[in-house]
Amino acid sequence: MEISLMMYTRNNFNCAEPLFEQSNSLNINFNVSKKTVWLIHGYRPTGSAPVWLQNFLRVLLNQDDVNVIVVDWNRGATTLLYNRAVRNTRKVAVSLSRYIRNLLDHGASLHNFHFIGMSLGAHISGFVGKIFQGQLGRITGLDPAGPKFSGKSPNDRLAYTDAKFVDVIHSDANGLGIKEPVGHIDFYPNGGKTQPGCPKSILSGIQYIKCDHQRAVYLFMASLETKCNFVSFPCPSYEDFKAGSCVDCDYNKGKSCPRLGK
Incomplete structure (x- = not known):
């Protein structure tokens, strides 16, 4: 497993910088007193970068002056064997916990951390929260993965006990996402299943599979940008x-x- 932590702030909006320097010192642009948003992607069978990532960064940094850390665990997520990626989620969480402890040593605080996880990334966020005994400030699960997680105990998936506040958007509950409520509050837009504008035929290719699943990401971004509640x-x-x-x-x-x- 090789994980990269790419840090963005308003001072380095267009170009990621490493969170820690080679000497293990903290990047000068990271402000320990500010809120830190952790973005964690999901399963990447082809290894491509998430199409929503750059826009998400723009929205977050336009909305608030925060530290944003993109957790790149592509090596663990890029496999045609979904079960392998599932097993890697716990390994990613353990690795992240080491970086987090380093940040805490530099003066950061868990209550200022907001983890936003897409699909498998939501469960990684939950596993991190378990390691820190639910002391993270907030976890947002964007259509947490359903396969291999539905019906599992709270110890084996994202759960409301993993942070002070856990909110979840379910957009593909009858497909790639988890159906049961797992947060303090669970949103089911359009019933949480079939999303308007998504293809209804398998002839549409990959969009037929992932459109509903990814809608949670775009709904969350839209909630930050729009003046409509x-x-x-x-x-x-x-x-x-x-x-x-x-x-x-x-x-x-x-x-x-x-x-x-x-």
Whole structure:
């Protein structure tokens, strides 16, 4: 396993820098007093970089003056054997914990860490959170991977106990994503399954497979950029929502409607 930590700040927006220098000293652009966002990608069978990565960086740094660390675990994620990539998720978390302890030694704090994990990256975030006994500030799971994780115990997947706050967007719950709620709050846009605008035929190729799965990423980015709130209605099921049973946000009775993302 070889992991690269690519650091971006507003001072080096267009060009990644290593988080630690060869002498193990911390990069001068890293500010320990600021919030740190960790971006962790998922399964990469072909080894290509995520198409959403650069735009995600732009959105994050336009939104807030933060440290952004892109966790590149491509060597562990690039394999035609999905089970191998699944096994590597725990190894990645252990490696990340060593870097995190180094950051803590330099004065960083766990409560300032926000992990954003896509697919397998969501479970890596959860495993990191378990190592630090749930003391991370926040974990956002973007359609956490379902295969090999659905039905597992909280010790073997992302769980709400892994951080002070865990929010999850489910966009492909009947495909590549996990179906069951695993966070403090779980969003199921459009029922969490079939997303508008995604191909409905396998003839569309790879987009038919990954479009719904990746929609969680684009919804989260959109929540940071738009002035429109993605209002979500607490509801036992999507069927109940479509039947009109869950469209009341009565703040006076404590039934607030949470906003996705942000």
